[in-house]
Amino acid sequence: MMYILEKKNVDQTLSEWSAKYEVYTPQKVEAYSQFLPFTESSELALNEPLNTRYPPKSLFLPQSEVMLKYNKRLNKFDEIKILPEKRIIFGIRPCDASAITLLDTVFDTDEYQDPYWTERRENTILVGLGCSEPPSTCFCTTVGYGPFNQDGLDALMTELDDVYVVEILSDKGQKLFSNFPASSKDQEQSVLNIQLKAKDLMEPAFETENLKQTLDQLFESDYWSEIAESCLGCGICTFLCPTCFCFDIVDEVQRNERIRNWDTCMFRIYSQEASGHNPRPTRAERTRQRLMHKYSYWLDHIDKIGCTGCGRCVRHCPVGLDIRAMLRAASNFEREVVNVG
Amino acid sequence: MPELTTELRKNIEQLLTDQVVDVVIAFKKADAPLRPQPAFFRNLEELEDLEYNGLCQNNLANYLTRYPHDTKIGIVVRGCESRSVNALIVEKQHPRENLYMIGIPCQGILDIRKIIKKTGEDVTGYSEDGDQVSVVYEGKEVNLQRSDLLHDSCLRCAHPNPVNADVLLGEPLPDGDPTIVRLAIEEFEALDRDERYAWFQKEAERCIRCYACREACPMCYCTECFVDHATPRWTESDISQAGTQAWHIIRAFHQAGRCTSCGACERACPMDIKMTYLTDKLNNDMLEVYQFETGMDDNTQPPFASFNLDDKNRFVI
Structure with a gap:
């Protein structure tokens, strides 16, 4: 099932989602972009040719995180309760989403579950944006992924003229987009072509066998x-x-x-x-x-x-x-x- | 620049053949045309990869402190690099007699980010001729003006000519205009206290503490940096306000009388943080208060490192 999100409606959509979720999108900071909470004044940077400079792993594994506080006088520990808001990460690139699935194998295993990681994962919807024109410094296809890889994503957007065509990849994604207009057969065919073309553009960067x-x-x-x-x-x-x-x-x-x-x-x-x-x-x-x-x-x-x-x-x-x-x-x-x- | 690279290659060939040096620190071509890399030449075959152009971003003096003092090192130096080397000699990081400085009067380093901003990332070709820079982007040649692409530190450069080089390749250039050097400092000084703090906050707090600024700096050669000291810890370890501000302010203070305003710290920063406004201000203070400029010779101690019993002041500090 695929849906349509018109580019001119992106701001309004994010604004509506913001009522129920904390919405993170790539935004302009100096000469680069970074995932930041969406506000009315946000300058979105969805169509930058390069990915955000600072990686969105920080939304699950913050660079600095307070784990507990203690009071030496009372000899007492206060564990920090993680109360993550429901979140949508909008416009995450497939490489970063698949990286999060790799990190799941570190922070969420049968033996150990890191509560800081798992709670954020459970409460987050990942809406990806595929890469129609992968930059020359990218090499996702060499390492077994691709510019439209679906790992870890709840929905994947493909840019097509004035719209984003949204592929639904999970129940969470379905719930988020169910009220959006459905795409046409022609649009779906175009999406398929864009995705195949993007993959073909990428030359193998090195030999991975052996x-x-x-x-x-x-x-x-x-x-x-x-x-x-x-x-x-x-x-x-x-x-x-x-x-x-x-x-x-x-x-x-x-x-x-x-x-x-x-x-x-x-x-x-x-x-x-x-x-x-x-x-x-x-x-x-x-x-x-x-x-x-x-x-x-x-x-x-x-x-x-x-x-x-x-x-x-x-x-x-x-x-x-x-x-x-x-x-x-x-x-x-x-x-x-x-x-x- | 190709002529200069050829001349440089000949020069290095001679130094290695005559065994004047064990290694020459210079730059080599990389796969990406905008990214020549620091390189270490020990034999003639490797010299084919030698490169020198306005894109050579790093201060090569940075690598001097990695070698034992008895290694005979040849090093390609531009104005700022030669002064960093001199400052390192003063700080006894390598003996002058085991150094051979190949000087190049510097027309300024180009800021890769300024180029990419004008073209796009996927630059596949690069050449420069005088003030003309030509890059190939998406199969098309794009012509740019060198002066539009210079790194901010190079726009403010006062001493483009190497100091104390053993050989000079190319004609010496006129010195920079000291009033231009002061412009950025005056802009910062003109702000009131709250505005200065807001500026400092905006820059310092984007820091991700990767320490690229430290590692790119020739003068940051401490075996143990103050931020790495764990018992006791001297600064907060995280990316909190306090942690990032402490790093930026203390890093700058450790550079007083030692920094040559090369700008390698800013070029290395992955978060585009401005930091030379702090060190340039300190450098200017050193000049005004002590008439001292870093690296203008290889024997004058920086004011904060010098000490004598006849000091006219009662206390050293």
């Missing part, structure tokens, strides 16, 4: 120090990444709060031990951890690559390091070793 084995074999090699030589060791690639989820729990003793902050394997202190020893002493080992986690360890756990090809790390690396080039170099590096040996 990539895990290649990286595993390179574990002790010089490959890592070669690719990491210009790495600054900042947190851009991991903080902007929709699948990176590492965190650090800190007691802010002056505020009497326990906080969970994003952390990153690219920082020296990430693996710094209290003894003074650091098992990942240089940027080479840290870069190895970042790449191996995404392209080897995720496969060990759930047999999927832990990257959805959003391209943020490629676009925003301050020294122009490109994960696609690094992975191509890995395959070539192995061949050189084999030839020599």
Whole structure:
């Protein structure tokens, strides 16, 4: 079933939804866009050629989150109740939605459920916007996804002239759009064509077959120090990444709060031990951890690559390091070793 | 610029052949035409990838502190980079005799974001000739003016020529106009206290604490940064107001008399945060109060690091 949301009605629709839900949409901030709560004065940035710079994972795993407060004088803890409002995230790109399904396998497993994550997930409707013209820095098709991938979404919009054609992907999505006009057969055919064309536009960025084995074999090699030589060791690639989820729990003793902050394997202190020893002493080992986690360890756990090809790390690396080039170099590096040996 | 790259390549070839240096820090071509990368040349074959143009974003002096002091390093330096290298020599981060500075009078670094704003992201070709920059976007050539694309720090550059370089490639350029340097500072100073705080808040609080500004800065070489100190913790760890403001203000203060206004911090920031207004103001104070400019030679201690028993003031601080 597909419905029609006219572009000229988007503001009004979001405004109506805002009465019942907290609605998040990509909005202009400086020269980039970011998911922010919708208000009447919001400047929507739905048709930006590039995805939001700051990843929407932050709406489920905030960069800094107060987990509990304590009162030292009364020797008492106050757990923070998570009372998430009902939310709609409108215009999320398929790479970011599928990244959230990957993170479900971390924060919501049979064994452990992180209540901060699961409550937000349950109370959120994800309305996706597919990418008709994927930018050259994106590589979702290479890692097994696509510009109109449906994973994690309740509805998926395809831009078609003056309208968004909405595909319904869950009951939550059906409920949200049931009062909208239905699309015509012609429109549905056009949507199919747009989706196929977008996928065809994307060239494979690197070889994924045997990539895990290649990286595993390179574990002790010089490959890592070669690719990491210009790495600054900042947190851009991991903080902007929709699948990176590492965190650090800190007691802010002056505020009497326990906080969970994003952390990153690219920082020296990430693996710094209290003894003074650091098992990942240089940027080479840290870069190895970042790449191996995404392209080897995720496969060990759930047999999927832990990257959805959003391209943020490629676009925003301050020294122009490109994960696609690094992975191509890995395959070539192995061949050189084999030839020599 | 291709002529300059050729001249640079010849120069580096000679340095490596004659074993004057062990490694040369420069830039190389990347797959994306707008993104030349810092590169480390140790043998002649690699030199094919050498690149030099207005898109070379980073301050290469940043990499000096990664090497043992006995490594003989060749480094490509523009005005600001040479002054960062000099400042590092003063701070004993690498001995001058083990450095070879290949100087290039700098016409300014182009801001990639300004280019993308005019064209779009998928730029497939790039060339520059004098004030003309030409990029290929969606198969079409787009001609742009270099002066429209300069990074803000480069628009305000006072010293485009390398200081103390061992060799200079190209003709020296006229110095920048000091009144232009002051314009941005005066704009900030003209605001009242509340407006200045609002400005600072708007910038600092977008921070995601990725520390790209720190890692891109040649002078931020501390083994343990104050924000990483955990026992005791000296600043709040999170992206709260207090946490991000503390980072921005303390980072800037640690740069007093050490920053060369290269702007690498702003170019690295993923959230487009302005921060040179703080360091430029401090630099200007250092100039007005102490007649000191960072890196203009390789032996004068910055005022806040110098100490002598005959100090005319009773206390050092």
